[in-house]
Amino acid sequence: MSSEGATAVQQHEIDLSGIDALLEPYLGKRGTVIPVLQSLQEHYGYLPRPALEYAAARMKIPLSRLYGVATFYAQFKMNPRGRNIIRVCKGTACHIQGSPKVAERVEEILGIKSGETTPDLRFTLEEVACIGACALAPVMTINDEPHGRLTPDKIKEILDSYE
Amino acid sequence: MYEKHLMICGATGCLSSGSAKVQQALEDELAKRGLKEKFRLVMSGCPGFCEVGPIIVIYPDEVFYCRLKPGDIPELVEKHLLGGEVIERLLYKGPDVDAPARFYDTIPFYQKQKFNVLHNSGIIDPENIDEYIMRGGYRAFSRALKMEPMEVINEVKKSGLRGRGGAGFPTGLKWEFTYRAAGDKKYVVCNADEGDPGAFMDRSILEGDPHAVLEGMLIAARAIGSDEGYIYCRAEYPLAIKRLKTAIAQAEEYGLVGENILGYGVNFKFNIKEGAGAFVCGEETALLASIEGKRGMPRPRPPFPANSGLWGKPTCINNVETYANIPLIVREGGVEEYVKIGTEGSKGTKVFALAGKIRNTGLCEVPMGITLREIIFDIGGGIKGGREFKAVQAGGPSGGCIPAEQLDLPVDYDSLTQAGAIMGSGGLVVMDDRTCMVDLARYFLSFTQKESCGKCIPCREGTKRMLEILERITEGRGEPDDLDRLQELASSIKDSALCGLGQTCPNPVLSTIRYFRHEYEEHINEKFCRAGVCKPLFEYTIDPELCNGCTRCARICPVKAISGERKETHVIDPEICTRCGSCVERCRQEAIKVTPVRREADVSH
Known part of the structure; x- marks a missing residue:
């Protein structure tokens, strides 16, 4: 399972500093789960778990809700992708x-x-x-x-x- | 003033065949010669004929150049733009014309078409609102602003317009329900989540004439009393999204969107939501859930969105092509013109995407009631490579296939439903004798099964069981009772699934069994796939009578399964052969045949 191995390495280095600016336009509004996931993915190339945890806390919604939506749609990737x-x-x-x-x-x-x-x-x-x-x-x-x-x-x- | 206007198709089809490079070459050539003030270059919407892209149409000369390459550009500038000479070698040529054809009306692909919804596509610059207005745009909306809501709705009802997205529900009625629903906040939603594989008409409308869709939505808003709308568009359509955003900004600038529109005291605001890739979101209640930021799962109806839609508010939801029809109807004298086209139960035109084993792949707009034969043979130019027509799949994974015997079927909502297919969004995929109908059914089922949202059991489990049966038939493990099992499962899923996606997903299986039962039986009983698609059920054999030993097949074979000396008959080793078919495409003698698997080999073990 090489892709999982890669995830473990990558997750160590997840830089969360850019997230606040990224979440800013969406906080306190409704219907923003998908746009938030889309911009997180645009930022990281996939959806790293620490980023999802951080976003859920800031958005005051359960992580399971973000995870449920992220895994429902084909667009969202949970693992790092190739070049x-x-x-x-x-x-x-x-x-x-x-x-x-x-x-x-x-x-x-x-x-x-x-x-x-x-x-x-x-x-x-x-x-x-x-x-x-x-x-x-x-x-x-x-x-x-x-x-x-x-x-x-x-x-x-x-x-x-x-x- | 420009001397000539050059419209380069900038839609996805032509971009894929290299129109951006042609545009760049033209841009450079005009700049080099200092001609940019004289000739205007526009990346336009889709003129429909994807097969021969990239396409440039030059106005006012009305010359249609196709299959262009960047290397053709210096000649085009020199001879045509400066010299006024039509370059014959770049015109459309084909077996269906005697001489190179110069423009739309001489190219057979266009002759039976009727441009209504697509009347601006390829003619105007889709990123310029003035060109839309110049062609009569926003006149219907300003007329609607002066009318009472019910007057607008009555015109839409009188036009007989039915939803272009699938089921064909009367649009005017839907609007009336939303108008009459109680509530001060109402929404207008455009379904641009075109998910049917092989259908790209909505994308072309959005890319080629985005203002027509906005105008249709604005008219709907006026009719039902809404001040906010959403366009839910596939993220896979970045160009469409970009053009919509440009169009909305321009309409805002002109006071057609925003507060106190044109001084009538009404407001409207557009939002764009990018879909995240789920076929089920084409279903209206799933789409609304997705806008709300949830998983796109359908819910039982009633209540219908007209009464309880987005965030529980009354919502009018239609698809792209439906909205693009609205300005044609609501403009002055529009209804009278509109009802002249089409049949009793299906008015107006329909845009179809022609694809598959057809010669002229592309987009066409035809009057309702035209026959399939006219679409496939007159517009589509018949089957690629002169092979035999087998069937056409109408309506994507929710639709069904229609065999050769039914080619004279008029294309309208009711005839298609009777034949076991549906109008759907308008994808027509043509198949020839090398398409296996059992594999096709398996393909559609694997698609719907993967896209099933998992909420209701008939769809989640039922499609899985059907897929397993189809898989074992295509792998040579079919059992005599399998056809009965498939039909029984299909009918219970149709009766009990929660949403339209689930209820219609057995259609491809039912219609292939209805018209091609013998193919299923051959797979199950003889373990033979005549079309040469289901790999365990055939072998490739070289006909020694036809093989001339040219070695082309042996050279292309990726696994070196073909042996033979030059000018001598070649032989394929079935043990090594992976059935990739590269050799079949390569053989000029058509010597490589699909034959049943030789069972003797098994006995000798």
Whole structure:
């Protein structure tokens, strides 16, 4: 479980100093749980537990409430992510044009499953329901850069171009 | 004054095929030649034809250039902009036209379309409110301000507009319920959480004509008596969110939003909420819970949001395309024009996203009542690679598939429902003979199962059991009773799930069993997947009659499963082959066939 190991290391170094400024616009208002989580994630790249604990205390809500919302939505990540985020589109148009084979090839090359991060934090592999670039199916994005009309044999070269 | 206007598609489809690089090249070229004052460059909304992107349309010449590359730009500037010459090699070409086609009305993709909701998309600069106003924008809203609320609602009722997001509930009626609901604080909410995989029409409207959605919401606010609205948009649509924010700021500056709007003593404030990625939030009560900062879980209705919605207040909630229809209806003489289009029970137009194994992928707007055949073959240009049409999936994971026999079905709410599909948000995914219908059903179920919020048992557990059955069928462990089990589970989930997502998720399974039962039976009884999708249920075999020994397949194979000398028949070792299909795509002879797994090998062990 390399990703957990990475979490333990990272959590030691969580710097909470920026959080107050970040929470400021939301305190005392209703309906702010999701925007707070979104800005925490933008700040840290994921949701470190100490940051969630701190935010819950400042917002005067139970940590379980933040945790429940954070784990409900696909956008929120509880573990550190890699330098490069790969998203293989799982939309219908991509599926029937071979996205499962593309995803399989990516998994084979990186040795990780969807949702996991390589131990060297170079890549995180995720799924996305549809990015709406159906004309280019099957599609994957790496750091929001789209790569379209994929076949399994093109994958290695594309991955090699990211450090 | 500009001599020419160049509209570059800046929507997601064209951006993915490189329109930003083309725009940069054009920007540089114009600057280099000192032509920026003469020619105006606009990143516009989507003209719909994603297949041939990146696209530039040049006005007033009305020339449509497609599949552009940055390298084409110097020629375009030199020959067209300065020399006034149309560059033939950059025009649209295809098997459906005899000669390169110059503009919308000569390109078959556009000929049967009717631009109503999309009439500004690709024509105006979506980040400039003046262009929206110049094309008649905000006139309907200022008219509505002079009308009584019930007059506005009656016009919407008379138009016959039904919700474009899924179930097709009459919009005017929904507004009337919210208008009549007791309460001094009411909300207008726009559902822009377009989550159906393969559907991107709402995104295109938001990116191409954001003011139309704002105007629709403002009119709704006027009708029901609301002073605050929310737009709940997927965070995966950053461009749409950016354009909405720009549009709201501009409307505020013009006094169309804010306090004492245009001196009529009414107020309105917009809020944007970014969704955090949950398909179930497309369901209205789940969406409202999500705005409130909770987990997006649906609740039983009644009470409907019209009576008790956001923070318990009466709430009018419609989707993007529905709101974008409103200005067309409420403008002077709008209803009379509006009802001329469409069928008895379904008025107006519908925007569809065409995707899958179709030649012309993209977005199209058609009058209700047009047939599927016209959409798929006349607008869509038929099946990619000249293969055979098998079915079209309408309405995403809540919809169903429609087979070739039903291609002449008119597209309206009621006909689609009768055929076992739904209008849904308007995704049409076309499938050919290489799509496995059992795998498709498994795919949709795995999607809905993953997205199930877990609140009610039929959806949480029922979809899991259905998925397990489908998985074992696609893995070759199907049992003869499985079809009955699937149908029984499906009907109990339909009857007992809490929300629309749960109640409709068995639809893809039911409709594939209804029209493609033989495929299920072949999977279960013969252990064969004819489409070559379910990996344990087929092998690739090279037809020695067709193979010419070109070695292309052997060179592409990632696992070196193919052997054979140049100019001699090649052979695939099924033990090594991973069924990735790279060789099939590569073979020019179509010599690689999908064949049943040879069982003899098992016997010899």
